[in-house]
Amino acid sequence: MYDVNVTFIRSRLACLPELAQALSAATVAWTGALLEGLAQERALHLAAEIATDVGHALIDGFIMRDASSYEDIIDIISEEGVVTKEVAEPLRNLVLLRKALVQEYDSWPRKELHPLTSELPRVLMGFSDQVETYLAKELI
Template identity: 40%
Template sequence: MYQVNTEKIEQHLVYMERVLASVSSILRNGNANDDMLTSLSLQRALHIALETVADVGNYLIDGFIMRDPGSYEDIVEIMLDETVVTVEVATALKDVVNMRKPLITDYLDVHDDAVSKLLNTHYEKLITFPNQVREYLKKEL
């Protein structure tokens, strides 16, 4: 039988949902580049989203004994292969996780408009990720 830490997965998903809900008004109002605090908030929200995708993906991979990933993008690819997420969501998630290196190591070169554009472009897909994971867990457990 599979040993999937559904409690930990749910904690991550709920936190991701809270973070995305918190920044939705910034994105809707188009004032993403107004000040440093707003910019940092959006960067952190994007970082939390991509780390949540990786953490949840790793919990699923470990719990369901899926193939080992080689990168953050590979985690998304495995979730797509295992039908955890749809093609549309996987495409968005790949774009999001590819921002990890700039956010973590090249933060001096991160452009606020790139962060807000990425969040705006993929917001709808990001907020569907938790429900797709939950549906997958219902189906598989």
């Protein structure tokens, strides 16, 4: 009935444990060094891309309403019961960073630990678990 690209979704979700580990390590060892700042920037960017890629694949595969923005992707998967509001809210905040990370990188505050960095490991693993639960339930 549905044409969900489960392989694509799972390949993206498989990146999350390492990404969560990197974000946790950045939080614990933060000194504000250039390399740490650049690593944090890339980790936040990858997390945003994974959340939107997976969300978009779910929206397309399960024929949910069309998204009008990156934030809307997160809103839709929350409204459709893929993720809880507790996971959706920080993901929404994450995807709001995408423009700064991709287009306004010349003014990104690399020496500062972003507040989402410490929260995202838990959120990303919750996102992965909730997406897997949704797939199992809907693709029976």
